[in-house]
Amino acid sequence: xxxxxxxxxxxxxxxxxxxxxxxxxxxxxxxxxxxxxxxxxxxxxxxxxxxxxxxxxxxxxxxxxxxxxxxxxxxxxxxxxxxxxxxxxxxxxxxxxxxxxxxxxxxxxxxxxxxxxxxxxxxxxxxxxxxxxxxxxxxxxxxxxxxxxxxxxxxxxxxxxxxxxxxxxxxxxxxxxxxxxxxxxxxxxxxxxxxxxxxxxxxxxxxxxxxxxxxxxxxxxxxxxxxxxxxxxxxxxxxxxxxxxxxxxxxxxxxxxxxxxxxxxxxxxxxxxxxxxxxxxxxxxxxxxxxxxxxxxxxxxxxxxxxxxxxxxxxxxxxxxxxxxxxxxxxxxxxxxxxxxxxxxxxxxxxxxxxxxxxxxxxxxxxxxxxxxxxxxxxxxxxxx
Ligand SMILES: [Cu+2]
Numbered sequence: 504x505x506x507x508x509x510x511x512x513x514x515x516x517x518x519x520x521x522x523x524x525x526x527x528x529x530x531x532x533x534x535x536x537x538x539x540x541x542x543x544x545x546x547x548x549x550x551x552x553x554x555x556x557x558x559x560x561x562x563x564x565x566x567x568x569x570x571x572x573x574x575x576x577x578x579x580x581x582x583x584x585x586x587x588x589x590x591x592x593x594x595x596x597x598x599x600x601x602x603x604x605x606x607x608x609x610x611x612x613x614x615x616x617x618x619x620x621x622x623x624x625x626x627x628x629x630x631x632x633x634x635x636x637x638x639x640x641x642x643x644x645x646x647x648x649x650x651x652x653x654x655x656x657x658x659x660x661x662x663x664x665x666x667x668x669x670x671x672x673x674x675x676x677x678x679x680x681x682x683x684x685x686x687x688x689x690x691x692x693x694x695x696x697x698x699x700x701x702x703x704x705x706x707x708x709x710x711x712x713x714x715x716x717x718x719x720x721x722x723x724x725x726x727x728x729x730x731x732x733x734x735x736x737x738x739x740x741x742x743x744x745x746x747x748x749x750x751x752x753x754x755x756x757x758x759x760x761x762x763x764x765x766x767x768x769x770x771x772x773x774x775x776x777x778x779x780x781x782x783x784x785x786x787x788x789x790x791x792x793x794x795x796x797x798x799x800x801x802x803x804x805x806x807x808x809x810x811x812x813x814x815x816x817x818x819x820x821x822x823x824x825x826x827x828x829x830x831x832x833x834x835x836x837x838x839x840x841x842x843x844x845x846x847x848x849x850x851x852x853x854x855x856x857x858x859x860x861x862x863x864x865x866x867x868x869x870x871x872x873x874x875x876x877x878x879x880x881x882x883x884x885x886x887x888x
Contacts, residue, residue: 572604
């Protein structure tokens with residue numbers, strides 16, 4: 504019978520290899536599964552080959568000073584984030600290493616947080632597959648210094664003629680597998696869509712959230728009109744098939760007269776769009792590398808009454824997109840989805856979980872479906888170390 508175990512990363516266990524490793528281990532019937540985690544920790548934004556070893560506790564291995572490794576297992580793996588329902592799962596390939604009993608998982612964690620790794624192991628001679636579950640805490644991306652090539656990048660194809668403000672221009676985008684150079688064509692859905700296109704002016708005070716359509720060759724297309732001559736950040740929130748979701752960044756420039764809107768960012772907790780008013784809290788006292796709860800209280804601006812009549816949109820009570828003023832750091836935020844949260848939504852209170860990888864000022868866009876249209880509220884908040 505398979506045994507499900509939840510073992511947190513154990514800090515100070517050492518393994519007899521060239522590198523010191525922390526180990527997380529699970530016992531299933533007569534077998535032991537050990538996940539070898541790098542002692543320095545696991546970081547987001549870096550491809551990682553994570554090894555695990557399966558041993559048979561009925562057979563001692565005098566040379567290894569432990570149990571005998573179990574070779575010939577065919578294994579599959581699923582990686583999920585329990586705190587983020589709706590996030591597409593990763594299905595990393597499992598390969599066999601040279602030593603019997605040693606296996607490897609090719610992983611890439613797009614952002615920090617607690618991930619769950621579920622292994623399903625078909626052990627030779629056993630009837631049904633055995634399951635082993637590990638929990639791994641992934642640290643936020645290392646500050647610049649590690650020059651790691653991410654597995655995917657967003658390419659915006661050059662326009663046929665220069666983009667000009669006020670004119671309709673077609674954005675053509677491709678997700679490129681950086682290892683093979685190939686255009687990715689298979690994606691998993693996240694929040695009912697395969698591609699969430701987020702566009703912001705470089706000053707972050709102008710924003711759009713759209714859903715382009717993919718041509719059979721993998722080119723995502725969206726026609727739009729830009730309001731001013733300036734640089735724009737282009738983000739693709741995508742989940743290449745079986746690889747989990749991630750936000751890929753690029754940028755474009757548009758010719759024309761400079762923005763007429765205020766291009767400075769000042770902290771703000773209040774916003775109104777077409778009669779829907781929102782108050783964000785907190786906007787200060789938030790620290791990095793920890794999950795923070797951000798709450799938006801919604802009101803009918805005309806009556807001042809709580810707006811508990813928002814409708815789900817793209818599979819959630821609300822959406823929140825958060826951009827650091829560096830133009831590169833985008834925070835992955837999800838609405839909290841449980842019975843208590845649903846009851847709060849009916850009172851006009853929508854809560855989000857977010858984790859900020861670095862200090863600074865962030866622009867926040869939050870979208871809700873209310874009385875027949877999508878309302879976009881904007882705020883700004885500060886995060887400290
Ligand atoms: Cu979207």
